[in-house]
Amino acid sequence: MTALLGDASVPESWSDWLSLCLAESSREPAVLNRLVAASRTKRIRRLAFEREHSIRSQGPSRAEGV
Numbered sequence: 001m002t003a004l005l006g007d008a009s010v011p012e013s014w015s016d017w018l019s020l021c022l023a024e025s026s027r028e029p030a031v032l033n034r035l036v037a038a039s040r041t042k043r044i045r046r047l048a049f050e051r052e053h054s055i056r057s058q059g060p061s062r063a064e065g066v
Helices: 002-006 016-025 029-038 042-065
Strands: none
Touching: 016 029, 016 042, 029 042
């Protein structure tokens, strides 16, 4: 998934549904950061920000097991 982030046109083509699913389930900081920066809706940006913050605050050992 993170390899796709190198192509700027790929995340822009993601539907709102896909972006929302990724914001709710992704554990990849790069994916979440991209959603925070470039998602079309405030809801998706907020969800990705909160999830990324939660994963970061848990630390690497707990984030992997969740």
